[in-house]
Amino acid sequence: MRAPYLYDALVSRQTYPRDRFDGVSAASGRVGAHRAENPRMRAGxxxxxxxxxxxxxxxxxxxxxxxxxxxxDLTPQTAPSYSDTPEVPAVRDTSYSILVLNGTGNPAASTDAVARLEAAGWTADKVIAGAASTTSFATTTVYYSSDADLGAAKGLADLLNAGSIVQSNAYTGASGTPSPGATSANTKQLTIVLGADYQLGTATPAP
Missing domain, CATH: 1.20.5 (Single alpha-helices involved in coiled-coils or other helix-helix interfaces)
Known part of the structure; x- marks a missing residue:
């Protein structure tokens, strides 16, 4: 059997379909198309x-x-800084003149406040009472004008149960002179405005 026929006989035994390359003579050096395995990705x-x-x-x-x-938190807050300034203690300083303004609409409130101040050590000439510009003041408030007065303002607030302490020159003249009723320009003064929260009470004796 000649070589081409032998090749054809061998090719005919393959399991894949024949194509035009399978008929090429063996003398040409070609034996058919190259069939590569389909690439597959490994399961692992x-x-x-x-x-x-x-x-x-x-x-x-x-x-x-x-x-x-x-x-x-993608936007963290800056940690707050704290002051090392010591807390100012409350002191009961009877050298201050006290201006009592009644903003309650009840005349008994100012009478009660004056009695409590005198029982705590203030002399009658140091306590001046009057009416506030309003009779519907909500919170009893102590007003002081300078940092040096803060301790005395706290002491007055504690004595009369004031709900607020405010630094202000509202009750002091433009030149620093006390409000009407003070005895001199050098007199230290605090002002307390009695509000609706003021509680009538028993006079507190001086320590």
Missing amino acids: LVLFWAAIATVVLLVAGIFASMVYTGRI
Whole structure:
């Protein structure tokens, strides 16, 4: 049997379909088309990348949830600074003149405040009572003009249960002179405006 026929006989035994390259003579040096195996991704590699993707999505979801619920703050606040200035203690200083202004509409309020001040050590010439510009003042307030008066203002507020202490020159003249009723320009003065929260009470004796 000649070689071409032998080749044809061998080719006819292949399991894949014949094509035009299978009829090429063996003398030409060609034996047919090259059939490469279809590339396939390995199963282990697929599982590896799937696991990585799952972990990334899980971490991203947890992070987003913590940001949404406020457990992670992406804009942290600057820590507040605290002053080392010592707290000014309250003192009961009877050298101050006290101007009592009644903003309650009840005349008994100013009478009660004056009695409590005199019982606490103030002399009658140091306590001046008058009416406030309004009869609907809400919160009993002590007013002081300078930082040096803060301790005495706290002491007065404690004595008459004032709900507020305010630094202001509202009851002092432009040159620093006390309000009408003070005995001299050098007199130290505090002003208390009695408000609706003022409680009539028993006079507190001097310590």
